[in-house]
Structure formats: C-alpha cells, structure tokens
Amino acid sequence: MQRVLLAFLPATLMAALAAPAQAQAPAQSPAAPAAAPAQPQRPPFETRKVDGADGVYIFRNGNHQAMFVVTSDGVIATDPIAYGRPTGGQTYVDEIKKVTDKPIKYLIYSHHHYDHIAGGKAFKDAGATVIAHKTAKERLAMLKDPNTVLPDETVDSEKTIKLGDTTLELSYLGPNHSDSTLVMRLPKEKIIFVVDTIPVGTMPGRGMIDFYPLETEAFMQKVIAMDWERLIPGHPGAPDGRLGTKKDAQDVLALYQDASAEMKELGQAGKCWDQAEKEFKLPKYAGLPGYEQGLPFVARRYCALWGRGT
C-alpha cells in the first residue's frame, strides 16, 4: 500500500530535479506538487459511488479498477480485475452484494488483457452473461488462460444494453490499446469507461506493448467527439483517483502525437533501436507520475513504428 505514496513521489522528485534544466521556462512548472495534501493510505480494494450518477460505482482492486452499474432490474459489471488475485473475482462480487441484492446480469470485458479480465468465474457462478468484443473472444480462445472465462456473447461494432432504467452503449472504434477494446458509454449519465488507452493524469507505460499508434490517434478523435463529461479509467487517475475529462483525453492524444513526432525523426534517421531509445525524451511530460518508468515503453513502441514500420 506504500506504493500509492511511492508511485507519486518519484515523479514529484523527478519534476523537482528536472526543474533547473527548465529554468528558462518558469511558466511551465510551479503549480502542483508542494500544495498536494498527504495521500491517505489506500486499502487493498474498495468500492465507491460516482458522485452525481445514480447507481454508478467504481470497484478498485490494487491499482486496477472497474465500473459497475446498479439498475432497477440487476447489475451490469465490467472487468473482474483479478489477475494474480485468486479470490479477487469473488471479492468484487461480494462488494457488489454489499451495495445491492439485485442479481448480476452482465459482465463486460473492456478488452482481452488478463490484468483486467482474469477472475470472471465468480460472476459466471452468480449467473452473469459475459460479453466482450469478438476479437477478445478469438484471442482468449487461442490462449486458454485457466483464470479467464470465455465470453458468452460478442460485440462486433455496436451493442446497446438496456437493463431496468439504464442504457449502456458498447462501441468498437478500431484498434487503439489492444485490438479488442470496447468503449462503454452511459448516455444519460454522460460517463464513459475506457481502459488503458487514455491514462488520467499519469504517463503511459507497459500498456504500450500492445498498442496501435496511428490507429490510436483516430480512435482518440472519435472518443473525444462522443457525448460524455467524465471518464472512468482502468487504473486510478492522478491525483486521488480522479475521473478524466475531455481535456485529459486531448492531453493524452497530444502526448501520443508528441511522442510520435519525436521518434519519427530518430527512427527515420536510422537510429532505432538503441541510439534512438537513448536519445528519446519528452521533457514536457516529465512531471507526470510514472514518467521515468513509462518513457522506455513509449520509446520502444514508436521506435518500432518509425524505425521498422510495425
């Protein structure tokens, strides 16, 4: 649990260390870190209601989180987030039961990565129908992960789930982070749940391993054009687990575009992999939590694009 603190501290320190180098551009830096209140220690998992939205909750386990919606006719859950946590799926089901005695009707996978979707058995046992994008099912069927339940139903490009007084739209908008990501939108509440593609207030990192750079830019434009006000990310937003806004989505798109432009020069100059990855920096983003750890993953992915064409 100390990790919560540690996750923020290095970036703060990095920003402080980086400050002298940015001395010529003082307008950039001063705002945040010193004023931030001390982070209270975080319990291993927790459930919280989303303010101002009837029946919308966030279940967090470790550094992963999922949205669930309690309707008058049952519960729509997403992502079991139980990779490496054998009892995590049951913990999530138990948390839902603390909030409602309504049955869990659906479990929807955001995409096919196990860190978000392992642990679905507890939901199947509770009677839920598991839904995912069709590519997620194809990939999972090949991989046969013992901890990950195959979807019962699949989505091609669009599907609308109506349960009680709630409408949830599932949309596939092309490859982005993964080729199986569904954007989930609650039109009445103007909330979307998008996992891994749009980190909120943090630096992208390991998720770049499965990432389609050019397609992601198109995906992001489509997401930004949708009607929503708040974004629930698959990992807690920074600071304080905040939700994202359209400004966050625009900032992440800008980061991807800046990273791409920076590496394009290095890659086309024949410097990928080693030299380019050494030279690649994004000083504008040095204050983001996770910058130091995430930078090599961002560099590697764009080196592959501009240095190899992959």
Ligand SMILES: [Zn+2]
């Ligand atoms: Zn992922």
